Amino acid sequence: QKEVEQDPGPLSVPEGAIVSLNCTYSNSAFQYFMWYRQYSRKGPELLMYTYSSGNKEDGRFTAQVDKSSKYISLFIRDSQPSDSATYLCAMRGGSGGYQKVTFGTGTKLQVIP
Amino acid sequence: NAGVTQTPKFQVLKTGQSMTLQCAQDMNHNSMYWYRQDPGMGLRLIYYSASEGTTDKGEVPNGYNVSRLNKREFSLRLESAAPSQTSVYFCASSEGWATPSNQPQHFGDGTRLSIL
Numbered sequence: 658q659k660e661v662e663q664d665p666g667p668l669s670v671p672e673g674a675i676v677s678l679n680c681t682y683s684n685s686a687f688q689y690f691m692w693y694r695q696y697s698r699k700g701p702e703l704l705m706y707t708y709s710s711g712n713k714e715d716g717r718f719t720a721q722v723d724k725s726s727k728y729i730s731l732f733i734r735d736s737q738p739s740d741s742a743t744y745l746c747a748m749r750g751g752s753g754g755y756q757k758v759t760f761g762t763g764t765k766l767q768v769i770p
Numbered sequence: 771n772a773g774v775t776q777t778p779k780f781q782v783l784k785t786g787q788s789m790t791l792q793c794a795q796d797m798n799h800n801s802m803y804w805y806r807q808d809p810g811m812g813l814r815l816i817y818y819s820a821s822e823g824t825t826d827k828g829e830v831p832n833g834y835n836v837s838r839l840n841k842r843e844f845s846l847r848l849e850s851a852a853p854s855q856t857s858v859y860f861c862a863s864s865e866g867w868a869t870p871s872n873q874p875q876h877f878g879d880g881t882r883l884s885i886l
Contacts, residue, residue: 661812665810689873691873698879698880699879699880700774700860700862700877700878700879700880701813701860701874701877702876702877703873703874703875703876706873745812745813747813747873749873757815757828757829758815758873758874759812760812760813760814761812762810762811762812763812
């Protein structure tokens with residue numbers, strides 16, 4: 658079983674819809690939770706990170722962490738065709754120096770105009 | 771502002787050949803990383819450099835070596851390429867080791883490497 662599970666999609670939604678992207682994880686030591694966006698044939702870009710449980714909002718994006726359920730979500734409001742990309746969740750935690758970042762395999766999102 | 775620059779963008783090698791992937795960042799970041807991305811596997815860390823002068827193994831270091839040439843540059847070398855090393859390679863950087871910045875923040879656009 659992978660430490661981080663993410664539905665690969667693809668997920669197709671009409672423009673303006675609210676998008677919900679999710680990941681589950683098994684390692685209770687994870688404390689930092691990240692979302693990256695990756696356009697086709699480009700490198701990932703860090704969208705948001707949150708520490709521990711709770712919500713964090715940045716413009717049209719909201720990241721949500723539920724540590725009790727080991728479940729994280731990224732919500733995109735008023736989705737735009739420019740949001741079409743693959744979204745990677747990632748997480749890290751533990752004690753000591755370098756905390757390994759574990760990535761999900763990504764969910765491909767297509768926003769239809 | 772270029773961010774993280776990787777060269778080359780594409781490369782085809784024969785089994786047993788060697789090559790070096792180059793990476794440079796212009797953001798004065800302390801930490802740099804090399805990842806590979808394979809279908810269904812997610813990004814996996816090959817090597818990282820917490821700061822200039824230090825390098826450490828990640829999850830999948832076998833068959834690779836790295837050099838942190840200076841604060842800006844971090845290269846990845848394949849000494850004897852194997853078909854299993856066919857992948858997309860990404861270099862990344864982050865401000866440094868202090869949380870919450872201890873995760874890759876900026877990625878290059880990747881090197882697509884095929885080993886025949």
